[in-house]
Amino acid sequence: MNRAKLDSIRGAGPAILPSVLNCDFGNLMAEVDRLREAGTEILHLDVMDGHFVPNLTFGMPIVEGLRRHTDMPLDVHLMISDPVTYAKPMVDAGADMLTFHVEAVKDPVEVAGKVRDLGVGVGVAINPGTPLSELDVCLDSVDMVLVMSVEAGFGGQTFNPVAIDRIRELRSRYPELLLEIDGGINLSTIGAAREAGCDLFVVGSAIISSDDYTVAVSELNDAMMSANGGSR
Numbered sequence: 001m002n003r004a005k006l007d008s009i010r011g012a013g014p015a016i017l018p019s020v021l022n023c024d025f026g027n028l029m030a031e032v033d034r035l036r037e038a039g040t041e042i043l044h045l046d047v048m049d050g051h052f053v054p055n056l057t058f059g060m061p062i063v064e065g066l067r068r069h070t071d072m073p074l075d076v077h078l079m080i081s082d083p084v085t086y087a088k089p090m091v092d093a094g095a096d097m098l099t100f101h102v103e104a105v106k107d108p109v110e111v112a113g114k115v116r117d118l119g120v121g122v123g124v125a126i127n128p129g130t131p132l133s134e135l136d137v138c139l140d141s142v143d144m145v146l147v148m149s150v151e152a153g154f155g156g157q158t159f160n161p162v163a164i165d166r167i168r169e170l171r172s173r174y175p176e177l178l179l180e181i182d183g184g185i186n187l188s189t190i191g192a193a194r195e196a197g198c199d200l201f202v203v204g205s206a207i208i209s210s211d212d213y214t215v216a217v218s219e220l221n222d223a224m225m226s227a228n229g230g231s232r
């Protein structure tokens, strides 16, 4: 994001970010309108390359189309082997926040610096099986950590509770760091993630599989807000 947008997200408190991964791509823009009308404010986009993860989604043309269609900040999760090559094209297409995977790169500090130089927010994501210590080297170089609560690659997977301990640990060590969780977030899991100290909650199927996005977002929001916000 431009840095001002990032600051406004930081200041806004906990938020639900809908992922369009499992939505009706034949009606993508209408789906985004429904998500916006349901009260969500930041869109989470899952970019997969069929190499870093065994699934393929979309690239810059879709991001650029969404950018023209909506004023929602675009939080782009790069599940790709080569985030450096695609960082600038993604920013040119309209990404506001770029998150790369720590497992995908040799030098996360260098990658974070290259993304930061593009003027957008930078996040680092970590899969459930990767030791949290892999992040230590780069935590001072990023704006956000995306703690995966499923193995990156597909929507609709079951929540892995290891993510809760990871959020709790990161929150206690880095009180000001923006923390995002992604994968299997629903009415049964969002409260625990909030209590552990998470800020941003990516939700795919729990919204998209619902008939009424407004009701789904509102119930998730209530569950999130009624949980104790962790030690910030």
Ligand SMILES: O=C(CO)[C@@H](O)[C@H](O)COP(=O)(O)O
Pocket: 019, 021, 022, 046, 077, 150, 151, 152, 153, 154, 155, 156, 157, 182, 183, 184, 185, 202, 203, 204, 205, 206
């Ligand atoms: O990044 C990913 C999957 O790799 C996520 O954004 C999921 O797509 C979230 O979907 P649900 O688990 O909520 O269905």
